[in-house]
Each structure stands twice: as C-alpha cells, then as structure tokens.
Amino acid sequence: MDAVSVDALLLLSFGGPEGEADVRPFLENVTRGRGVPPERLDEVAQHYLHFGGVSPINRLNRDLIEAIRAALAAAGVDLPVYFGNRNWHPMIEDTVGEMVADGVRRALVFPTSAYGGYSACRQYDEDILRARAAVADAPELVKLRQFFDHPGFVLPFADAVRDAAAGFDDYRLVFTAHSIPNSFDATAGPSELGGHLYSKQVAEAARLVASELGVTEYDVVWQSRSGPPQVPWLDPDIVDHIDALHAKGVANLVVCPVGFVSDHLEVVWDLDTEARERAESYGMGFARAATPGPDPRFAEMVVELVREHIDGVDQRKLSTLSTLGCTVNGDFCAVACCEPPARRPR
Numbered sequence: 001m002d003a004v005s006v007d008a009l010l011l012l013s014f015g016g017p018e019g020e021a022d023v024r025p026f027l028e029n030v031t032r033g034r035g036v037p038p039e040r041l042d043e044v045a046q047h048y049l050h051f052g053g054v055s056p057i058n059r060l061n062r063d064l065i066e067a068i069r070a071a072l073a074a075a076g077v078d079l080p081v082y083f084g085n086r087n088w089h090p091m092i093e094d095t096v097g098e099m100v101a102d103g104v105r106r107a108l109v110f111p112t113s114a115y116g117g118y119s120a121c122r123q124y125d126e127d128i129l130r131a132r133a134a135v136a137d138a139p140e141l142v143k144l145r146q147f148f149d150h151p152g153f154v155l156p157f158a159d160a161v162r163d164a165a166a167g168f169d170d171y172r173l174v175f176t177a178h179s180i181p182n183s184f185d186a187t188a189g190p191s192e193l194g195g196h197l198y199s200k201q202v203a204e205a206a207r208l209v210a211s212e213l214g215v216t217e218y219d220v221v222w223q224s225r226s227g228p229p230q231v232p233w234l235d236p237d238i239v240d241h242i243d244a245l246h247a248k249g250v251a252n253l254v255v256c257p258v259g260f261v262s263d264h265l266e267v268v269w270d271l272d273t274e275a276r277e278r279a280e281s282y283g284m285g286f287a288r289a290a291t292p293g294p295d296p297r298f299a300e301m302v303v304e305l306v307r308e309h310i311d312g313v314d315q316r317k318l319s320t321l322s323t324l325g326c327t328v329n330g331d332f333c334a335v336a337c338c339e340p341p342a343r344r345p346r
C-alpha cells in the first residue's frame with residue numbers, strides 16, 4: 001500500500017451507559033427503528049441496572065486508547081487519538097466536531113469490531129457518514145480493515161483459552177459470537193462472495209485459535225440474540241448448547257468469546273452470568289477465556305493497521321479469507337455490501 005499522511009486516529013465504538021439514568025436513552029438510541037420488542041428492552045435494561053447502569057465498554061475503550069497511545073509512542077508514530085461512539089457519549093458527531101476545531105484534515109478510524117456484516121462493519125460506515133454530514137468541513141475519514149485473522153487478535157485468544165483451561169484435565173472448547181438475524185448473515189459481504197461473510201469469518205477466527213492450541217474438536221455457537229422470536233437468528237444459542245453438551249456427558253467447558261474485542265455487557269452478563277449458571281446447574285466446570293482488548297498485542301495490532309496506511313507496511317493475516325472494511329468517508333465496501341435485506345419496521 002502506498003503511504004499517505006494522516007493527522008489523527010479515531011477509535012469508533014458502540015458506546016454504553018455510564019449510570020442508571022443513561023440506560024433507557026441509550027437503549028432508545030441503539031434500537032430506534034430496529035424492531036426489538038419492548039420485553040427484550042426491559043430485560044436488557046435489567047442487565048445494565050444489575051451493574052449500576054454502567055456498561056464496562058467505555059472504561060475498556062478508554063484503557064485501550066491509553067494502550068494505543070503508548071504503542072504509537074513506542075513505534076515513534078506521533079498521532080493524537082480521539083474517541084467517538086455510535087450510541088452514547090462521546091458521540092462520534094461531537095468528536096468529529098472537536099477534530100475539526102483541532103485542525104484535523106485526514107484521520108484513520110479504528111472500529112472496535114473485527115468482522116464484516118451489517119452490525120459489525122457497515123453500521124460503522126453509516127456512523128461515519130452521519131458524523132460527516134453533521135459537521136461542516138469534516139476531515140476525510142479512512143476506516144481501517146477487518147482484523148478477525150490478525151495475529152494480534154488471534155494469539156491473545158489462544159493464550160487466554162490456555163489460561164482458562166489450566167484447571168481442567170479435559171474440556172470442550174466452545175467459541176461464541178454475537179448472533180445476528182440469518183437474513184443479515186445471508187447478505188454479509190459483497191454479493192460476488194456469496195454472502196455469510198460474518199459467520200465465515202467467525203468460523204475462521206475460531207479455527208485459527210483452535211489450531212494455535214492444537215485442538216481439533218470444538219464448537220462455534222451464538223449468543224445474545226434479540227428481535228422477535230419468529231425471526232430466525234444464527235443458532236444454536238450458547239445456553240441451549242450447554243444443555244446439549246451436558247446430555248453428551250461433557251464435564252468441563254471453556255468458552256472463548258471470539259466475537260468480542262473486550263469484556264462488554266454481553267460477555268459479563270450473557271456468558272459470565274447466564275451461561276455459567278446453566279453449566280454450574282449441571283455440575284459442569286466452566287471457564288471463560290479473556291478477551292484480547294487489554295492484551296498489549298492488541299494495541300500493537302492497532303498501530304500496525306495504522307502503519308499499513310502511513311508507512312505502507314505489509315498486511316499480516318493468518319487466513320486467506322478476504323479482508324474488507326477499509327473504505328473512505330463511510331463508503332460501503334461494495335454496492336449493497338452487508339445491506340440488511342429488508343427495511344426493518346419503524
């Protein structure tokens with residue numbers, strides 16, 4: 001890649017509430033026009049309220065930004081790092097306004113999601129489009145590529161599984177990622193690749209982690225589905241899968257949340273609380289592998305993705321699956337790439 005000059009890095013994430021009063025307005029922002037039933041919203045609100053209305057995601061992102069700053073400095077790259085979110089403060093529109101005030105003309109954008117698909121990739125392009133439309137003289141915003149098969153993502157997961165499994169003689173390795181509607185998976189990726197980019201990349205990341213560990217038998221399952229029950233989402237669900245593993249006589253379970261960059265609410269609630277309780281109800285051993293976000297190799301990976309642009313360094317990736325996601329000013333990777341198949345009810 002030819003080197004280009006940039007004057008900032010923007011970490012773009014999902015956002016989460018920081019107190020009880022934020023929970024409802026945050027959930028309204030997330031689900032506006034998305035057809036999530038009110039009962040599901042009440043349930044998710046309870047999960048947040050269980051933690052005092054504070055999502056772990058903002059602190060984790062702030063920690064990650066500090067680690068990225070240190071890794072940039074160690075690599076001799078002088079680049080300010082900004083923080084903006086889709087659904088909660090600091091909102092990306094406000095951050096881009098701040099960048100304009102600081103004189104930023106061209107910035108790279110690191111989205112905190114490793115995968116393709118509507119929710120994991122294209123929606124971040126929509127955030128960039130929205131922010132640029134809202135701010136006069138907005139800088140050029142170049143999104144960094146997907147990193148599901150980068151060693152800085154895969155190797156920390158492999159070490160984390162090893163650590164989590166340390167207490168077990170024998171265990172079943174189960175990978176989990178956020179479920180999405182089947183129809184979203186069917187349209188994930190550019191149409192010439194035949195769809196299912198999200199589930200293919202999740203399967204590939206799982207294969208890479210397992211092969212690093214020398215594990216040949218494992219499962220890939222899904223979690224945190226929402227939406228009305230009549231709409232099919234990727235399955236099986238992790239909790240149902242635990243029932244099935246118990247029926248097969250599995251004694252110990254190591255769960256690797258390969259769909260997630262850090263320990264946000266879906267990890268600490270849906271896995272550490274719900275899945276753990278189900279496993280323990282059967283007397284199964286349960287351990288959850290750490291997410292890669294806090295691992296120094298993850299921040300180093302972000303710097304490497306930046307240097308692919310500013311220094312023209314080669315892409316490191318462990319799979320041959322296509323890597324997309326790198327576009328300018330909120331463009332989509334291809335026409336209709338990762339487009340949700342039907343406009344959801346307003």
Ligand SMILES: CC1=C(CCC(=O)O)c2cc3nc(cc4[nH]c(cc5[nH]c(cc1n2)c(C)c5CCC(=O)O)c(CCC(=O)O)c4C)C(CCC(=O)O)=C3C
Nearest residue numbers: 014016030034036044055057113119120178180226264265
């Ligand atoms: C693929 C995927 C990722 C991974 C990629 C990425 O990381 O971006 C992800 C991440 C996250 N999802 C999050 C939170 C929520 N997601 C929801 C709803 C939904 N997620 C979906 C998919 C994904 N979501 C989908 C298809 C919906 C249905 C509505 C719609 O079509 O949009 C809802 C509404 C309530 C509910 O129904 O659960 C909430 C509150 C948080 C923050 C957690 C925290 O606070 O720590 C994070 C990082």
Ligand SMILES: [Fe+2]
Nearest residue numbers: 119178224266
């Ligand atoms: Fe989500």
